[in-house]
Amino acid sequence: MTVRSSLIRCSATLLAGAVLLSGLASAQEYPARPVRLVNPNLAGGVSDRMARTIGKAMEASLGQSIVVENKPGAASVLGVSEVLRSKPDGYFVGQTCLGPVVILPLTGEKLPFNFQEDAIIVGMMGGLDTLIATRADNPVSTIEGVIADAKANPGKVSIGMAQSPANSIPLAYMASRAGVELTLVSYRGEVQALADLLGGTLQYAIQSTGLAIPQLQAGKIKAIQVLATKRNPALPNVPSQADTKVPGFPPDSYCVMFVPKGTPNAIVQRLNRSLNEAAKDKELLAIWSREGLVPYIGGTQAESMDFLKEVSNRWVSVAKEIDFSKHR
DSSP states (O other): OOHHHHHHHHHHHHHHHHHHHHHHHHHHHOOSSOEEEEEOSOTTSHHHHHHHHHHHHHHHHHTSOEEEEEOOOTTTHHHHHHHHTSOSSSSEEEEEEHIIIIIGGGGTOOOSOOHHHHEEEEEEEEEEOEEEEEETTOSOOSHHHHHHHHHHSTTTOEEEEESOHHHHHHHHHHHHHHTOOOEEEEESSHHHHHHHHHHTSOSEEEEEHHHHHHHHHTTSEEEEEESSSSOOTTOTTSOOGGGSSSOOOOOOEEEEEEEETTOOHHHHHHHHHHHHHHTTOHHHHHHHHHHTEEEEEEOOHHHHHHHHHHHHHHHHHHHTTSOGGGGO
């Protein structure tokens, strides 16, 4: 080996060591500036509310501000894609519910990412129950009444919802099993669907509990049924799917925090610890209790991935019964 080649090898080794030490130092200093948390839905919806309350609760343990940015579009795909394309340094963090992670791949939709390969899950960001709502002056008050209405008026019963297969597929499943035809109307967000429900354009709408509860308290709408296997504690008098004989499939609307692949593990663990600290925040828990949100926040990365795998298996079983390709 020549002196020149030895020097080259030595320089390369020193450079690699410097890069490694630099990465470790960056992870130890993290976060040195505010963290951006991307919510892939419109502002004002329940997932936005979840992101902002969790972000605020994480700030104390992180020692930095968390700035929530709304980047809606293409059933959350645009916002998720932007996070996955970002620099993996922990300063551009994502929130997503199950649509682009579990459900859209089952529809045959060509996505610009493979979430399983391109993302690192930090932990859970809670769950949300949705319900079927109608105007307070609608004489129909039960899910059986909705089905009877649909049978008497094929294709004329409209249900609006935020654009997501997590909303449309459970309704299509219910309609298929009940032998009725429903007109499903997609909106950019649930706030727009609520506006058309109140304005009389829609007969029914899928709403999150957080958005529906103020309207219920104001007497403007009434809840037909919570789309879950058990009643929501914030709405104990509203029946769940378990309380009716109408076949249904609970959408399991849970959200996760994620970062792009390549993010140093020390940073991922720092975020995970902060997320678990947020789960203990009394102000957050009080808000979520009032709004009917499910405080399944944090946990370990392994627990989060196991949960997503379990939910994914349930959706796969439903995909054998109805055509998911119609819900892209």
